[in-house]
Amino acid sequence: MIAEIGHFAVILALIASLIGATFPHVGIARNDDRLMILGGRMAYVQFVCMIVAFGALMYSYVISDFSVLNVATNSHSAKPLLYKIAGTWGNHEGSLLLWALMLSLFAAAVALRGKRLPLRFQSRAIAVQNLLGFGFLLFIVATSNPFERLDPVAIEGNGLNPLLQDPGLIFHPPMLYLGYVGLSAAFSFAVAALIEGEVSPAWARWVRPWTLAAWVLLTGGIALGSWWAYYELGWGGWWFWDPVENASFMPWLAATALLHSAIVVEKRDALKSWTILLAIIAFSLSLLGTFIVRSGVVVSVHAFASDPTRGIFILGFLAFVIGGSLALYAWRAPSLVPGGLFGMVSRESALVLNNILLSTFAGVVLVGTLYPLVLEAFDGSQISVGPPFFEFAAAVLMSPLVIALGFGPLLAWKRGNLSRAARILLPAFLAAVLGGIALTLSAGTGVVMTAFGFALALYLAVSVLLEIAGRIQLFKAPGKAFGRLRSLPRASWGMAFAHFGLAIVILGMTVSEAFTDETLTVLRPGEGAEVGDYVFTLKSVEGTTGPNYTAVRGTLDVTENGRLITVLTPEDRVYTNPVTNTTEASITPLFSGDLYAVIGESAGGGAWSMRLYFKPMISGLWVGSIMMMLGGLLSLSDRRLRIGSPEGRKKHASVKTAGGDQATKQPSSDTAAASAKVETPA
Structure with missing residues (x-):
């Protein structure tokens, strides 16, 4: 009965989304306020229905209702409760239901927080949100019903993929989906503005907080995914430029460009057409990620296997949304009146350069991701575009961006003084040069690119500090600096935290990739291996059991100069349902880096294969990501940037x-x- 209630709620949500997508446009044509506000009311109805539907599926997982095909395929009675709950969205149908729930959440949020917007514009935007919800709900009802019954009822379920039975994967997909779907609000505002034929500074103020919220969530989702790959897959890396990883990275790049472009629209009434296009592209890339994950065109630990019917449906929906919005843009964009002019050296120009580099890099990642798929579809050839391609593009395109991040905040609007900004940044350049030289001298030859990355990180970090010092006039009037520091707006702190966090991320990436110590060895109890300055000594290997797996657990003492630093306990697990072998790395983060151990197969005679690492400063990746998220939240909390409209x-x-x-x-x-x-x- 619970499953039928959930299915009925999805159908009701489908009907509500259709009404909410069509009636507001009729109301605008007839100048009928009652029909215009109907879209918002249907968004509320849709959200309530989706809460009921998702709650019904989760309840079916919790009680192990194996009469529901989705539960029988992806759960097991012996699975821990936490992973039964996570199993709700750890599959194709459940993740789509979660996506539709998120869409209904943002539609309801736009309706609630958009009450101060002009009624015509508000009703247009909500109608677009409802239309997106209708497309996904139709997909669920037509091809991906999560409440389909199984007859006869299964005695036991197949179980969730053991790789997904991890705390990181509990929070990673919902946060990533919130980021994806959050860009739908910017998309809806862009389409509404194109239909209405006007983009103003006020429009940029409306759209920027929604984009900022989506950017924060995307940052968190990507960081969680890389963290999961780092400690769960046991290969010592955190990013492989997998097509599904790229599918989340591309919208993040576009959203970052959109955030900076919207500032120019708000402050200078310029770049209107480009900002609208970025809003369309950012959400379109999110939809492209949906196609990559669910069409079956790639095989990945992240991807859901899917039949061709689903892939064709998604491709059609993709063509409708992206093609329709770009066609509308081609028709209406020429009518958008250009705004204020600005000089070649100005803050606007720095933001334009920021947009060009971010958009170009997103395009390079898109080509590198899709080219192998397109080539295979046309002539059956199979090639791979590996990390060297993407890393070279990142180095070429992102290095000028980092330099521009230092200059941008120091330039005035409309017309800036480049030489003055360069003088202010002189300490940052000196720190970068000295840091790069010191690293080269200490590490020897062959670290030119590493030294360059290290120098970039130092430059950006010091430039952020110099910008804050300039704002509070630390060197001109130090007596009053503390008072000015306290009065800085949260948006300024947010920018500083985000840019400083990026510097830490660059530092963590550069140092960990260049100076990781790795040892592949075979150890018997009592034997040890040196990894950098540390000695890993295998003390014992024992069998152990978990709720739904058996495992072999190694115990290693890690010492430095004879002093015990930590004890690592890596495991090699075998899950019973489904039968799958996984490695569970044991990691101890230190200030200087991570101690990392993975146990492999038995080598006979009491010996075991081991993979041992010391990864210096790798925690900077996630510390920096948290700082970037905190920066976004600080900016979002600024009263001038509240969601919906400024107060x-x-x-x-x-x-x-x-x-x-x-x-x-x-x-x-x-x-x-x-x-x-x-x-x-x-």
Whole structure:
């Protein structure tokens, strides 16, 4: 009965999304406010229905209802409760249901937080959100019903893929989906603006917080995924440029470009057409990731196997959304009036350079990801585009971006002074040069690129500190610096944290990739192996059991100069349902780096194969990612950037609605850009 309730709730949500996608446009055509607000109400209905549906599927997993095909295929009664819950979205049907739930959540959020927007614009945006929800719900109902019954009822389930039975994979997919779907709000605002034919600074203020929230969630989702790959797969790496990994990275690059481009629209009323295009591209790349994961075109630990019917449906939906939005853009973009002008040396130009480099890199990743798939589809040839291609592109394109990140905040709007910014950044350049030289001298030859990456990280970190010092006039009026520091807006702190976090990420990537010590060896109890400055000594190997697996666990003492640093306990597990062998690395993070051990197969005679690492500064990858997320959250908490529309002094600007006498009030902010009146054309 619970499964039928869930299925019925999905159908109700489908109907509500269809009504919410069509009636607001009819209401605008007829100038009927009741029909215009119907889209928001249907978004609420859709959200409630999706909560019921997802709750019904999760309940079926928790009680191990093997009369539901999805549960019987992806769960097992002996599985720990936590992984029964995670199994709800650890499969094709359940993950799609989660995606649809997230879409309904953002549709309801736009309806709730968008009440201060002009009614025409609000109803357009919500209608687009509802249309996206309709597409995914139709996909679920037509090809991917998670509530399909199994007859006869299975006695026991097959179990979830053991690689997914991990705490990191509990939070990674929901956070990543929230980031993907969060970009749908920016997409809906862009399509609504194209239909209405106007993009204003106020529009940029509306869209930027939604994009920022999605960017924070995407950053967290990608960081969690890399962390899971690092400690769960047992190969010592954290990123392999897998097509499914790239599918999450490309929207992140586009969203980063969109964030910076929207600033130019807000502050200078420029780059309107380009910003609209970025909003379309960012969400389109999210949909492309859905196609890659669920069409069956790639084989990956991240991907869901799928039949051709599903792949064709997704491809058709992809063509409709992306093709339709780009066609609308081609039709309406020429009518967008260009805004303010700016000089070649200005903050706007720095942000344009930022956009060009990020977009180019996203394009390179897209080509590298799709080229092997397209080539195989046309002539059956199988090639692989490996990490060297992507890493070379990253070095070439991202290095100028890092340098521009130092200059950008120091340049004035409209017309900046490049020589003044260079003088301010002189300590950053000196730190970079000295750091690069010191690394080269200490490490010897063959580390030129490593020294360059190290220098870039130092440059960016010091430039952030110099920018903050300049804001508070630390060197001009040090007595008042602390007071100015306290009064800095949270958005400024957010930018500083995000850029400094990126510097730490670059530092962690550069040092860990260049200076990792790795030893592949065979050890018997009592024997040891040197890895860098540490000695790993195998003490014992014992059998152990878990809730749904058996394992061989090794115990290793790690010492430095005879002093015990830590005890590592890697495991080699064999799961029973389904029968799968996995490695569980044992990791101890230190300030200087990670001690990492993986136990392999028995080599006979009481000996065991071991993979031992010391990975210096690799934790910088995740510490820096957390700082970037914190920076985004700080900016999002700034009262001038609240989701939906800005809130400032209780002074309002009238917003004319086409064809009507009633004016909608919009709060104005402290800035001139957001206090400008916004007119929606008839």
